[in-house]
Amino acid sequence: MAAVPPAQAAPAPASAPAPAQAPAGRGGSACRGHGVDPAARIRYGSDVVIHASLARIWTLQTDVERWPVWQPPVTGAERLDAGPLRKGSRFHWTTPAPATPTTAATTLEITSTVRQLQRGGCVLWSGPAVGEGLRIDEGVHLWTFTEVDGGVRVHTEETWTGAQVEADVPTATAALAAGLEAWLRDLKTTAEHA
Template identity: 45%
Template sequence: MLTLATAALTALPLALGPGNPDREPVEIDRNAPVISRDDIVIHAPLNHVWRIQTDVEQWPAWQPAVHSSVKQTPGPLRPGSSWLWSTDGLDGITSTVKQIEPGRRIVWGGPAQGITAVHMWTFTPTEDGVKVHTEESWTGDPVTADTAVLQQALDASLDHWLHNLKQRAERRP
């Protein structure tokens, strides 16, 4: 269940894209029973970290819990782009980009196993790399039924994801 955090994402209306700067940013559900936030500083260039995180088809190469990930929409990620992936026994997950500001922010969504989640990532340059911040919210009957366990699962999942991203981005050739 640890990587359900990255799999259980909600379908939200398409919002802010590179050509829609006047739209409000998509946020997590601040009233959800399970919310997790985490961040990490990665000592690598922003464009390198962004490329690793948004190359969804390469996730299995650096995220041990992700078994497959195939884009359904050709080209770079943009609002409406989707991919089909599996993680820790959850097969056939479809995630869709709801909002993206290349190099700065991405939000994707798609439901899974009764859980509705919103997953937001922000990338901020620092003097020696980039601060990656992620927030995710979960709602739905399974969350209400076992909030404490799912809170721990989401917290652990985001922590593992960030540390795997850091390890991949900081790896020397």
């Protein structure tokens, strides 16, 4: 799916300022003309500049089966097809989802399908995330990579839909934000220091 690394981290404490939210999927980023769900109520986007080569960053991000090596919140990942990641590729991965006021802690089982991909430029995947007592019907996750002076600007945005997560939009959005920020930090740290 897209993505639910968001569920991988606990929501930000109420006293902490919320990270800046990008206008995900609204006239902004896209991969081959496709982006996140414009009608989704749960959305978050963020950017980071990583001081590493585009080739290194792209390899880290698209070698799905190695995600658990550099992303502690990803507890398992496997490709469901062979060869380089491409449009139509599918992968299954797991990540913990912390307890919230309405759900117990669980492990999300995610099956993602790549919807669009431009090698070295962008990737868009989507799919459901299901755990015991928790379901995200559709997560849509976009990544774009743009070379800038001294590195690469990595932009990510994700949307979630589904009755259960939409019942508490602020909590779901906080979980999504925390997960995406953690993913960007892990990607930056690994790309710059490995």
